[in-house]
Amino acid sequence: MKIVGSICQNNVIISEEKQHKQEKQRVKTMVTIKDVAKASGVSPSTVSRVIADNPRITEDTKKKVRKAMKKLGYHPNVSARNLVAKSTKAIGVIMPSPANTALQNPFFPEVLRGISSVIHDERYSMSLSTGETEEEIYQEVQRMVYGSYVDGVILLYSRINDRVTNFLLENDFPFVIVGKPYDHETEITHVDNDNFKAGKEITNYLIGKGHERIAFIGGSSELFVTMDREAGYNTALQEAGLINLDAYKIHTEFLKSGGREAVEYLLSLETRPTGLVVSDDLISLGILSRLEESGFRVPQDFSLVSFNNVYLSEITRPALTTVDVKIYELGAQSAKALIEKTQNKDEPAKRIMIPHKMVYRDSVSEV
Amino acid sequence: MKIVGSICQNNVIISEEKQHKQEKQRVKTMVTIKDVAKASGVSPSTVSRVIADNPRITEDTKKKVRKAMKKLGYHPNVSARNLVAKSTKAIGVIMPSPANTALQNPFFPEVLRGISSVIHDERYSMSLSTGETEEEIYQEVQRMVYGSYVDGVILLYSRINDRVTNFLLENDFPFVIVGKPYDHETEITHVDNDNFKAGKEITNYLIGKGHERIAFIGGSSELFVTMDREAGYNTALQEAGLINLDAYKIHTEFLKSGGREAVEYLLSLETRPTGLVVSDDLISLGILSRLEESGFRVPQDFSLVSFNNVYLSEITRPALTTVDVKIYELGAQSAKALIEKTQNKDEPAKRIMIPHKMVYRDSVSEV
DNA sequence: CTGTTAGCGCATTCAG
DNA sequence: CTGAATGCGCTAACAG
Numbered sequence: 001m002k003i004v005g006s007i008c009q010n011n012v013i014i015s016e017e018k019q020h021k022q023e024k025q026r027v028k029t030m031v032t033i034k035d036v037a038k039a040s041g042v043s044p045s046t047v048s049r050v051i052a053d054n055p056r057i058t059e060d061t062k063k064k065v066r067k068a069m070k071k072l073g074y075h076p077n078v079s080a081r082n083l084v085a086k087s088t089k090a091i092g093v094i095m096p097s098p099a100n101t102a103l104q105n106p107f108f109p110e111v112l113r114g115i116s117s118v119i120h121d122e123r124y125s126m127s128l129s130t131g132e133t134e135e136e137i138y139q140e141v142q143r144m145v146y147g148s149y150v151d152g153v154i155l156l157y158s159r160i161n162d163r164v165t166n167f168l169l170e171n172d173f174p175f176v177i178v179g180k181p182y183d184h185e186t187e188i189t190h191v192d193n194d195n196f197k198a199g200k201e202i203t204n205y206l207i208g209k210g211h212e213r214i215a216f217i218g219g220s221s222e223l224f225v226t227m228d229r230e231a232g233y234n235t236a237l238q239e240a241g242l243i244n245l246d247a248y249k250i251h252t253e254f255l256k257s258g259g260r261e262a263v264e265y266l267l268s269l270e271t272r273p274t275g276l277v278v279s280d281d282l283i284s285l286g287i288l289s290r291l292e293e294s295g296f297r298v299p300q301d302f303s304l305v306s307f308n309n310v311y312l313s314e315i316t317r318p319a320l321t322t323v324d325v326k327i328y329e330l331g332a333q334s335a336k337a338l339i340e341k342t343q344n345k346d347e348p349a350k351r352i353m354i355p356h357k358m359v360y361r362d363s364v365s366e367v
Numbered sequence: 368m369k370i371v372g373s374i375c376q377n378n379v380i381i382s383e384e385k386q387h388k389q390e391k392q393r394v395k396t397m398v399t400i401k402d403v404a405k406a407s408g409v410s411p412s413t414v415s416r417v418i419a420d421n422p423r424i425t426e427d428t429k430k431k432v433r434k435a436m437k438k439l440g441y442h443p444n445v446s447a448r449n450l451v452a453k454s455t456k457a458i459g460v461i462m463p464s465p466a467n468t469a470l471q472n473p474f475f476p477e478v479l480r481g482i483s484s485v486i487h488d489e490r491y492s493m494s495l496s497t498g499e500t501e502e503e504i505y506q507e508v509q510r511m512v513y514g515s516y517v518d519g520v521i522l523l524y525s526r527i528n529d530r531v532t533n534f535l536l537e538n539d540f541p542f543v544i545v546g547k548p549y550d551h552e553t554e555i556t557h558v559d560n561d562n563f564k565a566g567k568e569i570t571n572y573l574i575g576k577g578h579e580r581i582a583f584i585g586g587s588s589e590l591f592v593t594m595d596r597e598a599g600y601n602t603a604l605q606e607a608g609l610i611n612l613d614a615y616k617i618h619t620e621f622l623k624s625g626g627r628e629a630v631e632y633l634l635s636l637e638t639r640p641t642g643l644v645v646s647d648d649l650i651s652l653g654i655l656s657r658l659e660e661s662g663f664r665v666p667q668d669f670s671l672v673s674f675n676n677v678y679l680s681e682i683t684r685p686a687l688t689t690v691d692v693k694i695y696e697l698g699a700q701s702a703k704a705l706i707e708k709t710q711n712k713d714e715p716a717k718r719i720m721i722p723h724k725m726v727y728r729d730s731v732s733e734v
Numbered sequence: 735c736t737g738t739t740a741g742c743g744c745a746t747t748c749a750g
Numbered sequence: 751c752t753g754a755a756t757g758c759g760c761t762a763a764c765a766g
Contacts, residue, residue, distance in 0.1 A: 146442030
């Protein structure tokens with residue numbers, strides 16, 4: 001634990017013992033199916049059937065039993081149920097490894113929302129793993145899988161030769177990837193955008209505005225998203241017969257620092273581009289910041305387009321023209337696919353494509 | 368579910384059946400403690416003791432058993448264990464109700480990180496609840512508590528007369544609040560900053576820079592954070608003998624739209640303030656955006672200070688002078704306190720104060 | 735130091 | 751349509 005002690009001991013408040021709480025405590029000692037059975041004059045198995053809403057039970061007895069349940073405040077014990085059902089109705093969500101930097105990107109909260117939505121509707125629960133190191137993550141996934149903690153796993157990342165992916169694959173454990181798997185593409189259900197197409201479209205938009213020198217600024221070139229978007233960018237340039245310089249391709253960190261370096265490099269170029277295709281809104285934010293710091297204006301001096309359409313892209317100055325990749329949908333669909341898969345192990349692997357949408361705002365001008 | 372159908376059926380890939388997978392599947396049928404017992408020639412209870420690293424077992428047999436476990440690929444079943452242990456070593460984390468807007472604020476990912484860190488170290492797991500409505504949240508908490516899903520709950524919000532809080536209190540279920548409880552303050556363990564002091568300090572900083580007309584822009588006035596920070600601001604003004612106008616107190620939404628309204632109002636004032644105390648970095652972002660849109664510069668025309676020190680406050684132009692409330696710490700300490708509480712129900716309620724720290728950047732100038 | 739027994743709370747045969 | 755019996759995988763007395 002990296003916790004630097006900081007508890008003000010003098011702020012400790014001792015709460016008064018409350019008598020009636022003691023009673024509640026005693027009463028609360030878990031009311032089981034047996035208690036309900038006794039109270040309603042039936043057998044435990046009947047109660048169990050009522051819980052499952054088994055049609056072979058009379059409406060009358062059902063009513064009777066339900067009343068008893070309510071009266072006693074009965075609630076089925078999940079562990080017991082899981083034990084016999086061999087299913088936890090829980091799914092594990094795995095964040096990319098340095099979770100600290102990952103969670104910074106509004107992308108993730110948004111996928112989580114999507115996932116969460118269907119999880120809740122299906123009455124599942126969600127176990128979040130946000131290990132700091134790759135090793136930690138691996139451990140957590142192991143615990144989840146081996147311990148039968150969860151019925152399935154959603155991977156919010158995709159890495160080359162990833163231990164976790166391989167582990168899941170080897171154990172034939174249900175999982176889906178948000179994004180594009182690096183390998184075994186036909187065996188792994190994944191939910192993705194057509195990033196190539198999106199990259200091409202947004203680049204074409206810039207070209208349509210008259211830009212001829214267009215640079216690409218992306219995150220790690222090891223990420224498929226980056227690669228795909230960049231490929232789309234390349235194709236667009238090529239089809240338009242525009243120059244496609246290596247010098248116009250920059251790869252940087254997802255976070256702030258990246259923006260700075262990228263901009264410095266850009267400005268150092270003898271012939272500067274006029275258009276910028278940036279692979280992530282968060283990077284754009286950094287770029288924007290550094291650009292104006294150096295006295296340049298967007299879109300007057302540089303036109304900029306980017307990807308994701310996180311809420312931030314609306315608040316920036318200028319507001320970003322970006323491709324909306326429907327993050328929420330990515331999450332929702334992946335949860336849906338995973339749940340299907342856990343309920344029917346023979347579900348074939350699918351690729352689910354979420355259509356994107358261009359969002360035009362103020363970061364682009366004619367050249 | 369608000370999912371608008373969008374699966375490209377034509378993109379479905381059918382994966383080839385693999386023969387060897389079938390085998391793995393069969394082998395995998397859960398190796399239990401009994402299997403290990405048999406394989407190592409001891410009784411199940413001995414195996415159980417080895418798992419618990421019971422000192423009353425010979426190192427020799429331990430070794431023997433462990434070897435068998437490894438060989439068979441044994442892993443304890445969590446549900447079974449939970450059932451008898453009456454503990455799940457899981458804790459539930461509850462987001463504020465419209466989780467969609469809440470998760471937008473980088474504050475939450477950061478608390479999650481803090482929580483996650485100690486959760487992982489203590490080998491607990493974390494169940495995240497992000498209901499969209501208050502009702503949904505209530506349901507999820509009910510399931511968690513009644514179903515013995517989790518051993519304790521962390522509330523990432525605090526509302527007046529909150530059903531969830533009351534429910535937890537009535538059931539005497541272990542929970543902690545990040546922030547300040549609205550009621551039963553002495554009975555509820557909570558982790559908070561001294562927001563009053565922080566508000567006062569940051570306002571004094573502005574005063575020290577020569578500002579005399581200082582406005583306060585806060586989130587919902589129903590939130591304790593807002594109230595406390597505002598109280599600090601008031602006190603600072605008062606002690607400095609400065610005017611304290613109601614017209615200089617604005618309450619707005621946490622998100623972008625808020626910024627706009629607040630700024631419009633501000634600019635409509637006959638005597639405008641020169642200093643702005645903003646209760647949240649995210650609001651500051653909106654303010655900044657609208658201010659410059661209207662042709663004003665920060666810090667030249669307005670000096671601005673705010674709270675939280677989320678990563679964004681470093682990327683904005685200008686970078687924000689803000690009070691770092693140690694979000695990560697808030698999360699970590701709350702998890703720590705909760706775990707202690709679940710392990711010892713008699714732990715008295717505590718108030719844990721996390722010290723804040725001022726971070727000076729570029730959004731303030733002398734007047 | 736280790737084995738035997740019992741039971742956690744529930745679902746599910748199999749009888750009736 | 752309902753009850754009795756059995757077992758899920760594990761831990762915890764209680765014996766040896």
